[in-house]
Amino acid sequence: MTLRMYDSIDVAHLPPGADAYAGYVNGAWQTFPALRRLFAQLHLLSIAVSTSADADCLDIEAGDATNSDAPAWVKRQMRRGEPRPCLYTSAGNAAALIATVEGAGIARSQFRLWSAHYGEGKHICGPGACGFPAADGTQWTDTAPGRNGSEIDESVLRDGFFGGSVSLTGPEHWDDKDWQAVSAHGIGLWWLAHAAAGTVTSGMSAQEKANVAAAHKALAGLVPTPAAVAAAVVAALPPAAAGGLTQADVEAAVEAVFARAGQQPSA
Ligand SMILES: [Zn+2]
Secondary structure (H helix, E strand, O other): EEEEEEEOOOOOOOOOOOEEEEEEEEOOOOOOOHHHOOOOOOEEEEEEEOOOOOOOOEEEEOOEHHHHHHHHHHHHHHHHHHOOOOOOOOHHHHHHHHHHHHOOOHHHOOOOOEEEEEHHHHHOOOHHHHHHOOOOOOEEEEEEEEEHHHHEEEEEOOOOOOOOOOOOOOOOOOOOOHHHHHOOOOOHHHEEEEEEOOOOOHHHHHHHHHHHHHHHHHHHHOOOOOOEEEEEHHHHHOOOOHHOOHHHHHHHHHHHHHHHHOOOOOO
């Protein structure tokens, strides 16, 4: 079981029917806001073309981000609450990129690799498939049929590409201001994600690890799953239709949920 994902610099070229769509949050073609309007009910992968932006994925290729940019960006996304940041690069650069990121103390299991490898048919890169390092998904063609005779990029992704952790990319009806407010509240979401999942990182102090363990125990008694914790926070937010969530709104919602569990939302 795999997922099919489309991307294009022109969202009008994207046909319906894929499992997922990818788009950019900065650079010359900022397609991600349009994807959220068109395909809000599906898996969406946001891409930054430089380290100045936060996103699900960093685009590492000539003219965009570099291998040496990757470790600090990945760590920043982890602090922001992204469970498993994604790196996009050519199959030929994958080994060098992985070595750079692992060399900075980030395990391969802590980030997703989305490779680009054309001319070998539909496949996910790996030693047994094409000889390049194992990827979590591969953009295998840039000539898949798009709308109105266009050609678009098509990827095949492992089934668990989007799953397994608290999602920070819902809910469907937030507008751009809401999303900016949520992303601005990086510390609260980072803390929430770790407390909800009960995970600790090597960068945490002993006190922070103890706080995560205590918060997770309390939250587990309040709500049974990480997804339910996230849902509780969303439910505590004021309506998005009221004119855009503020950072204070998000902080208040996180604090309300943690208060119900007898915890403070900071380490
Ligand atoms: Zn390959």
